[in-house]
Amino acid sequence: MDVHLRDRVETLRDRGITPTLAVVRMGQRSDDLSYERTAVKRAESLGVAVRPYALDALAPQSALEATLHTINHDANVHGCLLFRPLPSFIDEAAVCDMLAPEKDVDGITMTSLASVFADGVAGFPPCTAQACLTMLDHYGISVAEKHVVVVGRSLVIGKPVSMMMLKRNASVTICHSRTKNLAALTRMANIVICATGRPRAFGAAYFAPGQTVLDVGINFDTHGKLCGDVDFEAVEPIVAAITPVPGGIGSVTTSVTMEHTVRAAEKSLAAQ
Numbered sequence: 001m002d003v004h005l006r007d008r009v010e011t012l013r014d015r016g017i018t019p020t021l022a023v024v025r026m027g028q029r030s031d032d033l034s035y036e037r038t039a040v041k042r043a044e045s046l047g048v049a050v051r052p053y054a055l056d057a058l059a060p061q062s063a064l065e066a067t068l069h070t071i072n073h074d075a076n077v078h079g080c081l082l083f084r085p086l087p088s089f090i091d092e093a094a095v096c097d098m099l100a101p102e103k104d105v106d107g108i109t110m111t112s113l114a115s116v117f118a119d120g121v122a123g124f125p126p127c128t129a130q131a132c133l134t135m136l137d138h139y140g141i142s143v144a145e146k147h148v149v150v151v152g153r154s155l156v157i158g159k160p161v162s163m164m165m166l167k168r169n170a171s172v173t174i175c176h177s178r179t180k181n182l183a184a185l186t187r188m189a190n191i192v193i194c195a196t197g198r199p200r201a202f203g204a205a206y207f208a209p210g211q212t213v214l215d216v217g218i219n220f221d222t223h224g225k226l227c228g229d230v231d232f233e234a235v236e237p238i239v240a241a242i243t244p245v246p247g248g249i250g251s252v253t254t255s256v257t258m259e260h261t262v263r264a265a266e267k268s269l270a271a272q
Contacts, residue, residue: 002042002258005046005255005262006046012265019049019262020049020261022079022103024067024083026055026083026090030220031220035083036052036083046262051077064086068098069098071099072103075268078105079103081106084156102264102267105127106260107125109123117163124264125164127256129157130253131256132157133161133168134252135249146190147170147189148165148192149185149192149193150165151179151186151192152175157193157216162174192211192214193213193214195217197217199217199219199229200228204231206235210239213230213241214248215228215249218245218246228244228248
């Protein structure tokens with residue numbers, strides 16, 4: 001993906017456009033900081049510019065709204081990545097929907113999400129959800145006629161990736177923290193996507209031979225070590241394939257974010 005992106009970035013630069021991604025963060029969450037460092041490094045390697053907007057963890061909603069207003073009206077910014085979850089005192093839904101849909105490269109606005117749920121073409125799907133499909137495509141793993149169990153129901157990953165799997169003719173079971181007999185359900189799947197944000201919560205009892213496991217979690221354990229939702233050491237010998245953390249879905253998500261940003265820049269050029 002990155003080789004083709006460099007060519008597209010170079011074509012845009014020849015037209016006087018540098019694809020630019022705004023990264024908006026509130027506070028100093030360790031997972032946000034880790035992903036931001038990765039995103040900046042990947043952007044630099046591709047020639048994509050990054051504009052960081054770091055707000056205090058206790059900044060009022062008006063400050064965040066002002067930041068998004070600035071981004072919306074800056075023609076030189078083509079995409080925006082807003083780290084979530086936002087602090088509890090922020091109206092997250094209202095803030096997300098403030099972002100201009102054409103700059104919503106991570107699928108957080110109602111316009112983009114409606115397109116995912118209604119099989120539309122407007123906007124961009126959430127990057128992590130797209131990364132799951134990109135990873136499966138890369139390894140030639142079809143989801144058609146497969147049973148996919150998604151553990152997690154957020155709008156960031158669980159719900160959108162379920163709809164995107166359905167669009168590809170998978171049979172999808174959506175589970176969550178209140179699901180009874182969860183391990184029995186995950187063991188029945190062909191493909192399991194774990195997206196709960198609970199470090200190493202899923203061990204060997206949740207999986208069976210022949211499965212493909214996508215670990216979307218980005219967590220830090222009690223020793224400060226980056227890890228996923230799945231206990232990789234315990235599960236890897238059992239299943240057919242599993243994504244590691246770090247270096248798995250997170251890395252692909254970064255590439256998808258960059259591709260969406262470049263595509264947004266290309267759309268802005270076409271609209272001129």
